[in-house]
Amino acid sequence: MLHVRLMARPAAAMRRTFVHRDTRLVVAAALAYAIAVYLAVSLTRNAASVAVIWPANGILLAGLLCLKTCMGRKALIAAALPAGMTAFLANGDPWSLALAFPAINVTESLLAFGLLRYACGRRIVFTRIWTVASFVAICVVAPILPAAAGAMLSANTFGVDWTAALTTWYLSDSLGLLVLTPAILLTRHTNGQSERGPSTEAVVRHMVLLVATTLIVFSQSSVPLLFLLIPVSVLIAFRLGSRCAAIATLGLTAVSMIATYQGWGPVALMEDLDTRIWVVQLFCLVNLLTSLAVAAELAEREQLRRELERMSALASARRRQLDTALDAMSQGVCLFDSAGRISVRNSRFLEIYGLSEDAVPPGTPLSALKDACIRSGAVPERDFAAADLIANNDVEQELLNGRYIRIGQRVLSDGGVICTYTDFTTEKRAEDELLHRTLHDLLTGLPNRSLLVGRIDRAIEASGEGKAAAVMLLDIDYFKSVNDNHGHAAGDELLKVVADRLRAAVRATDTVARLGGDEFALLLVDDEHDCDAVAVARRIIETVARPIVIEGRPMRVGVSIGIAKPPVDGASTDEILKAADIALYKAKRNGRGKFAFFDAAEDAGVCSARRLESELRRALDEKEFRVVYQPIVSGASGEVAACEALVRWQHPELGVISPAEFIPLAERNGLIVGIGDWVLEQACRDALRMPTSVKVSVNLSRVQISDRNFVRRVAETLARTGLAPERLELEITETAIIDNERNALRVLEELTQLGVSVALDDFGVGQSAFSCLRELPISRIKIDRSFIDDLATDPKARSIFVAMATMARSLGMKTTAEGIETEQQRIIAALAGCDHLQGYLLGRPEEIDSLSFDTPALAANGKMAG
Structure with missing residues (x-):
C-alpha cells in the first residue's frame, strides 16, 4: 500500500505541473492571438476589407501543437473565440462579423492541427523533410474552405469582389500559418534534436x-x-x-x-x-x-x-569486444586467409590441441599447423580433419586424450576459411548413453525389443546357412498379484531378480531381453548344432521358481514359456515372434509354469483369440471403438425414453467384432477400465445431441465397479461434458456385484448421491437377484429376455413376468422388458404395466446420427396398448 502511495505522488505532482504549465501557455497564446487579430485587422486591411497577413492563426496553431493535454487545447479554443471576438469589436466591426470571423479562423487552425497530427503524429520536427513537406501541404490546403467562407461574408457585408477577397484571405492565412507556426515552435524548443x-x-x-x-x-x-x-x-x-x-x-x-x-x-x-x-x-x-x-x-x-x-x-x-569475446569463447576459432595461413586464432583453439602461442603464430601455414598438432600429441599422425581448406565441411575428430571435437569449416567470399572447434565430449557420451538407453530396458539393463528384433533378423539370415536358433517368449506367472499385494516397488525388484536369473541361465552369446511389463524374451543361437531349447526352458522354469526374498519377505513366482524356431515357424522376425507368442498363450492355457512349442497345424485356431488380445490395446489407442444406441421406449406412449449405449470394435481387417468376443479379453488384461471410461464419455457427449427428455444408459463391468476411483471419474466426465446427472443411467449385472457386495453398495450409494440412476440388468437369471433389490439403491430392473421369449405362448412365463412387474412397482422401481421382437410381446408387456420396452421390434442399435426420436408406429393399428 505504501508503495502504491509513493508511486502515486510523483504522478500527481506531474499532473499539477502540466496543468500549471498549460494554464500559462493558454493565457499567453490567447492574449497573443487577440493582439495579432487586432493589429492585422486595424493595420493590414486592403480594398477588399481583408487583412493581407493573418498571423493569428499561426499563433493559435502553434499553441495547439505546444499544449500537451486535450483539456489544455480545449481551454485554448474556448479562450481564442472570445479573444478574437473582442479584437474585432474593438476595431469597430459589426457583431455578426465579430462572431463569424473568429469561428472561421479557429476552425481553420483546428483543421490544420488535425491534419498535422494525422500526417506527422504527436511530434512535429521541422528538421525532417517529410515534416516540412507535410506542414507546407497542410498549410496550403487547410485555409481553402475557411477562406471561401470568410470571403463570402466579406463580400456580402462590405460589397466587395468575392474573388479578390478570397485570394487575399487565402494567401494571408496561408502565410500566417507558414511563417508564425514554425518560428514559434522552433523558438520554443528543438523538437528533441x-x-x-x-x-x-x-x-x-x-x-x-x-x-x-x-x-x-x-x-x-x-x-x-x-x-x-x-x-x-x-x-x-x-x-x-x-x-x-x-x-x-x-x-x-x-x-x-x-x-x-x-x-x-x-x-x-x-x-x-x-x-x-x-x-x-x-x-x-x-x-x-x-x-x-x-x-x-x-x-x-x-x-x-x-x-x-x-x-x-x-x-x-x-x-x-569481438577480440575479447574470441578469447572468452568456449569454442576454438581459427581463421585462415586465402593462401591457407593462420590469420586469427583464439586461446581456446590453442588449449584444445595443447599448443602454445609461439607454436602457431599468425601467418603459420596449414602444413606447419598439422605438424604442431601431431608433435603436441593431440591427434594421430594419420588424422587431421582440416587438411583441405577448399570447401564447406563438418567433421568429427577424436583426440588421443579421448576428447571429441566437432570441426565446422566454412569458406568465405574472399577465399579465406573459418574453422570452429567445439568440444562435444559430454554430448557424445550422453549420445552413447542415450543410444544404450534406447536399445536397453532402464529397469533391468537388458536389451529391449528394438535390439532383440535386430538380433533375430541376423539369426534368421544365419539360419539359412545352417546355423540353429530359437526364440522364447516368457511371462511371469501371477506377477499382477505381487504388484497388488506388495506394491510396484516390490514388483520392480522382482523383475530385476528374474532378469539376473535369466542371464545366469543362458550363455553369454545368447540374448535376454525385456519386452515390457513382465514379458521377457530369449534368443538362443548355436553355430555348431541344434539349440537345446527344451533343456534351457526347463532350467529357466526351475531357476525362476526358486524363492525370492524382497524387503525381507519370501515370494514365489513361476514363468510360462513359448518357443518358436526359424525358419520352420517363420521366415521373418514378425512371424517368429507371433509364433512364439501363440506358443506362450498355449503354455498359459495348459496351466502356467510350463513351456510349449509352436505347432502350425495345432495352433491355427489359437491365432484369432491371441491376436485379439494383443491388438486390443492398439484399438483403444487408435480409437477403433464406436458406440451405437438402441432405443428404449415408453410402454404407454411409445416415445423414446432412453438409449442404451453399446460398444462395437471396428477392426481394420476383421470388420466389426462383437463385445462378447473382446469384453472378456479386456477384463482379463485390465483394458476394460479405459474402454469403459471412453464409452461413458462418448455416450455423455452424444446424449447432448438427444432431446433433453431422453436418458442415456451405459453398461458397467465388474472391474469398473471394483475400482475405487470410478465414481470420481463419472463426476469428472459429467462436469467435462456438461451432461446433467439425472440424464445418465448406469446398468450393472448381478455378477458384477456378487464378488464384493459391500464395495458395490458404497459405489452405488455414491452414484445415487451424484444424481445418477442405477439399473439392474439381466434381472431374474441370478440366484441372489432379490437380495440385490433389498440392499442396493437400484431405481430400475431390466427383466431378462429369457422371460420375454415365451410371453405369447406360455401362461407360466406371463405369470412370472407380471409378478416381476408388480413386485418392482410395489418397491417403487421402474421396469424395462428386454428382447421385445414381436407385436404380441409388446402388447403383453405393456398391459402388464411394464414402464419401458426394448428390442429389435422397437429399434435396432444405430449410430447417433441415424437415430430418430419421433414416436414409432409400433402396431398395425397405430395405437399403443394399455
Missing part, C-alpha cells in the same frame, strides 16, 4: 548581413531587388539551421509587409496596391518554403553524418 546550435558570433554575423541586405532592398524604389533576400535566407538556413531560418523569415515577412504599406522598396514600382500585396505575399511564401526546405535537408544530412559517426564508433567498440 540533439544538434549543437550555432555560435553567437555566427548568428550576429549572418543577421547583420540580413539586415544590411534588407536595408539595401527596401531603402530604394528604383531597382527590383526584392528576391535578392532569398539567397541570404538560404545562407542563414544553410549555416545557422532551422530555428534561425524561421526567425529570419518571420522578420523578413514583417519588414516586407510594413515596407509595402509605406510604399518603400521595389514594390513601389507597382501602382496597384493589391498587386503589391500579392507580390509580397508570394515573395514571403517562396522565401519561407526555400529556407525551411534547405534547413530541413541540411539537418537530415547532419543527422545522417552523426549517425554514421556513431555507427563507426560503435563498430570500433564492437571490434574490440
Whole structure:
C-alpha cells in the first residue's frame, strides 16, 4: 500500500505541473492571438476589407501543437473565440462579423492541427523533410474552405469582389500559418534534436548581413531587388539551421509587409496596391518554403553524418569486444586467409590441441599447423580433419586424450576459411548413453525389443546357412498379484531378480531381453548344432521358481514359456515372434509354469483369440471403438425414453467384432477400465445431441465397479461434458456385484448421491437377484429376455413376468422388458404395466446420427396398448 502511495505522488505532482504549465501557455497564446487579430485587422486591411497577413492563426496553431493535454487545447479554443471576438469589436466591426470571423479562423487552425497530427503524429520536427513537406501541404490546403467562407461574408457585408477577397484571405492565412507556426515552435524548443546550435558570433554575423541586405532592398524604389533576400535566407538556413531560418523569415515577412504599406522598396514600382500585396505575399511564401526546405535537408544530412559517426564508433567498440569475446569463447576459432595461413586464432583453439602461442603464430601455414598438432600429441599422425581448406565441411575428430571435437569449416567470399572447434565430449557420451538407453530396458539393463528384433533378423539370415536358433517368449506367472499385494516397488525388484536369473541361465552369446511389463524374451543361437531349447526352458522354469526374498519377505513366482524356431515357424522376425507368442498363450492355457512349442497345424485356431488380445490395446489407442444406441421406449406412449449405449470394435481387417468376443479379453488384461471410461464419455457427449427428455444408459463391468476411483471419474466426465446427472443411467449385472457386495453398495450409494440412476440388468437369471433389490439403491430392473421369449405362448412365463412387474412397482422401481421382437410381446408387456420396452421390434442399435426420436408406429393399428 505504501508503495502504491509513493508511486502515486510523483504522478500527481506531474499532473499539477502540466496543468500549471498549460494554464500559462493558454493565457499567453490567447492574449497573443487577440493582439495579432487586432493589429492585422486595424493595420493590414486592403480594398477588399481583408487583412493581407493573418498571423493569428499561426499563433493559435502553434499553441495547439505546444499544449500537451486535450483539456489544455480545449481551454485554448474556448479562450481564442472570445479573444478574437473582442479584437474585432474593438476595431469597430459589426457583431455578426465579430462572431463569424473568429469561428472561421479557429476552425481553420483546428483543421490544420488535425491534419498535422494525422500526417506527422504527436511530434512535429521541422528538421525532417517529410515534416516540412507535410506542414507546407497542410498549410496550403487547410485555409481553402475557411477562406471561401470568410470571403463570402466579406463580400456580402462590405460589397466587395468575392474573388479578390478570397485570394487575399487565402494567401494571408496561408502565410500566417507558414511563417508564425514554425518560428514559434522552433523558438520554443528543438523538437528533441540533439544538434549543437550555432555560435553567437555566427548568428550576429549572418543577421547583420540580413539586415544590411534588407536595408539595401527596401531603402530604394528604383531597382527590383526584392528576391535578392532569398539567397541570404538560404545562407542563414544553410549555416545557422532551422530555428534561425524561421526567425529570419518571420522578420523578413514583417519588414516586407510594413515596407509595402509605406510604399518603400521595389514594390513601389507597382501602382496597384493589391498587386503589391500579392507580390509580397508570394515573395514571403517562396522565401519561407526555400529556407525551411534547405534547413530541413541540411539537418537530415547532419543527422545522417552523426549517425554514421556513431555507427563507426560503435563498430570500433564492437571490434574490440569481438577480440575479447574470441578469447572468452568456449569454442576454438581459427581463421585462415586465402593462401591457407593462420590469420586469427583464439586461446581456446590453442588449449584444445595443447599448443602454445609461439607454436602457431599468425601467418603459420596449414602444413606447419598439422605438424604442431601431431608433435603436441593431440591427434594421430594419420588424422587431421582440416587438411583441405577448399570447401564447406563438418567433421568429427577424436583426440588421443579421448576428447571429441566437432570441426565446422566454412569458406568465405574472399577465399579465406573459418574453422570452429567445439568440444562435444559430454554430448557424445550422453549420445552413447542415450543410444544404450534406447536399445536397453532402464529397469533391468537388458536389451529391449528394438535390439532383440535386430538380433533375430541376423539369426534368421544365419539360419539359412545352417546355423540353429530359437526364440522364447516368457511371462511371469501371477506377477499382477505381487504388484497388488506388495506394491510396484516390490514388483520392480522382482523383475530385476528374474532378469539376473535369466542371464545366469543362458550363455553369454545368447540374448535376454525385456519386452515390457513382465514379458521377457530369449534368443538362443548355436553355430555348431541344434539349440537345446527344451533343456534351457526347463532350467529357466526351475531357476525362476526358486524363492525370492524382497524387503525381507519370501515370494514365489513361476514363468510360462513359448518357443518358436526359424525358419520352420517363420521366415521373418514378425512371424517368429507371433509364433512364439501363440506358443506362450498355449503354455498359459495348459496351466502356467510350463513351456510349449509352436505347432502350425495345432495352433491355427489359437491365432484369432491371441491376436485379439494383443491388438486390443492398439484399438483403444487408435480409437477403433464406436458406440451405437438402441432405443428404449415408453410402454404407454411409445416415445423414446432412453438409449442404451453399446460398444462395437471396428477392426481394420476383421470388420466389426462383437463385445462378447473382446469384453472378456479386456477384463482379463485390465483394458476394460479405459474402454469403459471412453464409452461413458462418448455416450455423455452424444446424449447432448438427444432431446433433453431422453436418458442415456451405459453398461458397467465388474472391474469398473471394483475400482475405487470410478465414481470420481463419472463426476469428472459429467462436469467435462456438461451432461446433467439425472440424464445418465448406469446398468450393472448381478455378477458384477456378487464378488464384493459391500464395495458395490458404497459405489452405488455414491452414484445415487451424484444424481445418477442405477439399473439392474439381466434381472431374474441370478440366484441372489432379490437380495440385490433389498440392499442396493437400484431405481430400475431390466427383466431378462429369457422371460420375454415365451410371453405369447406360455401362461407360466406371463405369470412370472407380471409378478416381476408388480413386485418392482410395489418397491417403487421402474421396469424395462428386454428382447421385445414381436407385436404380441409388446402388447403383453405393456398391459402388464411394464414402464419401458426394448428390442429389435422397437429399434435396432444405430449410430447417433441415424437415430430418430419421433414416436414409432409400433402396431398395425397405430395405437399403443394399455
